[in-house]
Amino acid sequence: MSRTAVITGVGAVTPLGVGARTLHERWTAGNSGIEDGVGACSEFEPTDHLSTKEVRRSDRFTQLALVAAAEALEDAGWDDAPPYERDRVGSVIGTGIGGIGTLEKQHLTLQERGPEKVSPLAIPLLMANAASGVLAMRYGLEGQSFGTVSACAASSHSIGLSARLIAYGDADAVVTGGSESTLTPLATTAFRRMEATSPSGISRPFDARRDGFVMGEGAGVLVLEEESKARERGARILGRVRGYGATSDAHHLTAPEPHGQGAARAVERALEDAGVGPDDLLYVNAHGTSTPLNDRSETEALKSALGDERAHELPVSSTKSAIGHLLGAAGAVEAIATLLALRDRVAPPTLNYEEPDEGLDLDYVTDGAKPLPNGDTPAIGISNSFGFGGHNAVICLEAAQ
Amino acid sequence: MSTTVTKDQIEERVREALIEFGAEPDQINRDAEFEALDVDSLDLVELAQIAEEEWGVQIKGEDMEGIKTVGQAVDLVAGRIS
Numbered sequence: 169m170s171r172t173a174v175i176t177g178v179g180a181v182t183p184l185g186v187g188a189r190t191l192h193e194r195w196t197a198g199n200s201g202i203e204d205g206v207g208a209c210s211e212f213e214p215t216d217h218l219s220t221k222e223v224r225r226s227d228r229f230t231q232l233a234l235v236a237a238a239e240a241l242e243d244a245g246w247d248d249a250p251p252y253e254r255d256r257v258g259s260v261i262g263t264g265i266g267g268i269g270t271l272e273k274q275h276l277t278l279q280e281r282g283p284e285k286v287s288p289l290a291i292p293l294l295m296a297n298a299a300s301g302v303l304a305m306r307y308g309l310e311g312q313s314f315g316t317v318s319a320c321a322a323s324s325h326s327i328g329l330s331a332r333l334i335a336y337g338d339a340d341a342v343v344t345g346g347s348e349s350t351l352t353p354l355a356t357t358a359f360r361r362m363e364a365t366s367p368s369g370i371s372r373p374f375d376a377r378r379d380g381f382v383m384g385e386g387a388g389v390l391v392l393e394e395e396s397k398a399r400e401r402g403a404r405i406l407g408r409v410r411g412y413g414a415t416s417d418a419h420h421l422t423a424p425e426p427h428g429q430g431a432a433r434a435v436e437r438a439l440e441d442a443g444v445g446p447d448d449l450l451y452v453n454a455h456g457t458s459t460p461l462n463d464r465s466e467t468e469a470l471k472s473a474l475g476d477e478r479a480h481e482l483p484v485s486s487t488k489s490a491i492g493h494l495l496g497a498a499g500a501v502e503a504i505a506t507l508l509a510l511r512d513r514v515a516p517p518t519l520n521y522e523e524p525d526e527g528l529d530l531d532y533v534t535d536g537a538k539p540l541p542n543g544d545t546p547a548i549g550i551s552n553s554f555g556f557g558g559h560n561a562v563i564c565l566e567a568a569q
Numbered sequence: 570m571s572t573t574v575t576k577d578q579i580e581e582r583v584r585e586a587l588i589e590f591g592a593e594p595d596q597i598n599r600d601a602e603f604e605a606l607d608v609d610s611l612d613l614v615e616l617a618q619i620a621e622e623e624w625g626v627q628i629k630g631e632d633m634e635g636i637k638t639v640g641q642a643v644d645l646v647a648g649r650i651s
Contacts, residue, residue, distance in 0.1 A: 219591060220589075220590075220591035221590065221591030221607060222591075224589075224590065224591060225611075284618070284621065285618070285622075287615065287618075288611055288614040288615060288618070289611060289615070292611070
């Protein structure tokens with residue numbers, strides 16, 4: 169019998185607040201977490217959630233992951249110890265960059281105060297796998313743990329791989345997702361210098377006036393469990409990872425392939441893996457970065473993968489219009505947003521959209537949230553993530569009825 | 570850096586550092602073991618950095634081997650200063 173990964177818990181820290189349901193409810197209501205052109209988690213105070221030692225021993229990206237994970241594990245009904253053999257439980261957390269805040273501070277210390285003043289904690293804090301390692305330590309998860317690193321696709325890769333770990337039989341449960349905290353002087357300047365971020369500071373995916381992404385920070389964590397084991401322990405099941413598809417553009421270091429061919433193939437593979445067709449989908453959570461290139465190539469990719477007609481029927485919205493681009497955390501946060509949207513059968517809106525662009529003519533849900541078809545059809549959707557480097561990862565999710 | 574620094578002053582600074590590291594203030598005394606205070610090798614490297622900054626003494630990782638209690642750390646620092 170095949171092993172399926174079901175989702176039993178979700179947690180998120182985003183610019184809309186602390187909490188996965190906060191994200192879902194506030195985004196659906198049309199609220200934005202972007203202020204002054206930045207999607208900061210301004211309500212997040214690490215010391216409210218973590219001990220002095222935990223705060224000292226972690227970069228902000230790890231802190232965000234720990235708090236999202238605590239919510240997800242509580243949501244899954246896990247106590248302090250996992251409900252399975254410890255070495256059957258993994259921890260896989262993606263990030264685009266890792267602890268760049270720590271790196272920047274310690275480099276300044278080196279330059280201004282000399283080598284003797286560099287902290288012995290610098291490396292263990294800044295390493296990109298820190299979140300997955302610290303998470304494993306905090307909860308005694310002794311199965312596979314590692315970080316996935318594929319820029320803005322990192323946490324769709326982590327979720328897809330984690331579902332595979334369960335399907336293959338390597339794990340009975342995996343705590344997975346992504347985290348990012350790059351609102352730092354060097355990172356924000358460098359993104360600006362490459363003209364990736366929005367000079368206007370407005371995230372308006374698919375709008376003709378879109379001029380780049382708005383940087384955000386945050387984390388999303390999901391608890392995946394093998395279905396029969398989850399049912400055996402009486403877990404409440406939120407939904408399942410139905411399919412996963414990933415490809416590479418092999419085209420350009422930062423620009424997407426203009427016609428979205430790699431992205432389209434990732435969508436097709438995710439649907440194939442899920443055993444569903446375009447007609448089975450109710451909703452698409454777009455990567456929708458608000459950059460001129462992505463939103464055009466992604467629109468083309470959806471038309472190519474789903475067929476022109478189906479692509480035009482489906483509601484397609486971008487979480488980034490409400491929270492900005494969470495880079496390596498985007499995939500996980502948006503997978504959670506997708507799952508809760510499917511569960512409530514509602515397509516949250518793409519905010520700030522006013523001016524149509526030629527050729528960008530899908531239903532971007534620009535007039536407030538809209539209901540998804542109800543009834544006996546399973547609530548299935550996809551969440552797209554595409555990263556610098558040409559990484560494409562698409563997750564197909566199904567919400568429990 | 571001075572020769573006038575007392576053990577009490579060193580102990581006070583060490584105590585301050587340990588609290589910063591996350592140790593419970595009311596559990597810190599000369600006989601308290603670092604393990605019980607949840608102070609590990611990474612913290613001790615930082616403690617050595619603080620000692621160097623405050624009193625100009627060089628303490629390497631290997632010097633810390635065998636140092637198990639707050640009192641032993643204070644004595645080690647005091648010994649290097651004098």
